Amino acid sequence: MLINEIASNINAQIHCIEGNENIDITKAFTSDLMSDVLTIEDSDVVLITGLANIQTIRTADMADIRCIILGRNKHPSSEMLELAEDIGITVLVCPLTLFHISGILYNKGINPILIK
Amino acid sequence: MKFEYKVQGGNFSKAGYASSDLKKILKQLNVNPAIIKRVVVALYEAEVNIVAHAYNGTITIDIDDKQVRIVLEDQGPGIPSIEQAMQKGFSTASPHVREMGFGAGMGLPNIKKNADVMNITSKVNVGTTVEIINYI
Numbered sequence: 001m002l003i004n005e006i007a008s009n010i011n012a013q014i015h016c017i018e019g020n021e022n023i024d025i026t027k028a029f030t031s032d033l034m035s036d037v038l039t040i041e042d043s044d045v046v047l048i049t050g051l052a053n054i055q056t057i058r059t060a061d062m063a064d065i066r067c068i069i070l071g072r073n074k075h076p077s078s079e080m081l082e083l084a085e086d087i088g089i090t091v092l093v094c095p096l097t098l099f100h101i102s103g104i105l106y107n108k109g110i111n112p113i114l115i116k
Numbered sequence: 117m118k119f120e121y122k123v124q125g126g127n128f129s130k131a132g133y134a135s136s137d138l139k140k141i142l143k144q145l146n147v148n149p150a151i152i153k154r155v156v157v158a159l160y161e162a163e164v165n166i167v168a169h170a171y172n173g174t175i176t177i178d179i180d181d182k183q184v185r186i187v188l189e190d191q192g193p194g195i196p197s198i199e200q201a202m203q204k205g206f207s208t209a210s211p212h213v214r215e216m217g218f219g220a221g222m223g224l225p226n227i228k229k230n231a232d233v234m235n236i237t238s239k240v241n242v243g244t245t246v247e248i249i250n251y252i
Contacts, residue, residue, distance in 0.1 A: 032217060033217055033218075033220050033222075034216070034217035034218055035161070035217075035218055035220050035222035035223060035226060036220075036222070037217075038157050038160065038161065038222075038226055039222075039226065039229075041153075051217045053128070053215075053216060053217070054128065054129050054131075054132075055128060055131060055132065055164075055216050055217055055218070056217065058131065058132030058135070058136065058160065059132075059160070059217065061132075061136055061139065062132070062135055062136075062139070062153070062156050062157050062160045063153070063157070064149070064153055079129065087136065
């Protein structure tokens with residue numbers, strides 16, 4: 001699913017989309033624990049999180065995640081958006097809870113990550 | 117090629133700078149993306165450990181045609197029991213570190229998982245040295 005389609009499905013605002021318009025997101029991972037995010041080996045993953053700080057962006061970069069959804073209306077700081085733009089990570093800001101976002105995307109065919 | 121980075125304990129806004137920089141360098145060197153991910157995840161966890169637990173530290177990175185060797189040396193409280201620190205779920209992290217999304221006792225196990233070679237030595241009230249080697 002394209003990031004634009006994800007955003008419209010969950011009524012999210014889009015930040016820093018440039019260059020990521022054609023990424024096909026196939027899986028999602030919901031977590032506020034960045035060490036858990038760093039264990040992901042899959043690609044084309046969207047991260048759904050309520051943790052809005054600079055390490056959310058850094059962690060996504062290390063885990064090769066190109067799109068982050070901030071749930072519960074958590075807003076990114078200007079420092080976060082500057083870094084996201086610099087390294088090419090799209091940030092979606094969504095008013096829904098993490099459970100709600102996860103449920104909508106699961107119903108639309110986004111797959112979970114299977115723990116090995 | 118040799119690179120050196122200074123890390124300041126407690127400064128979360130800069131945590132991950134060295135890891136991001138190394139990622140760019142390894143990409144430019146056309147290293148296999150799967151190997152790059154292992155290297156930078158291991159370095160990032162170790163870098164966050166310095167920020168979370170130590171007063172300051174130095175990261176030295178040596179890259180040649182066979183391997184990336186990273187040495188992180190910090191001045192800090194040290195680790196009384198490395199065996200205990202290596203156990204998944206064991207952590208002495210502060211509430212502030214947990215608010216940043218870390219401190220769940222996964223850092224050292226995550227480094228070990230992603231490194232081809234990991235060595236750790238520590239002296240209480242002096243500091244900790246972590247060596248990470250990945251073959252490229």
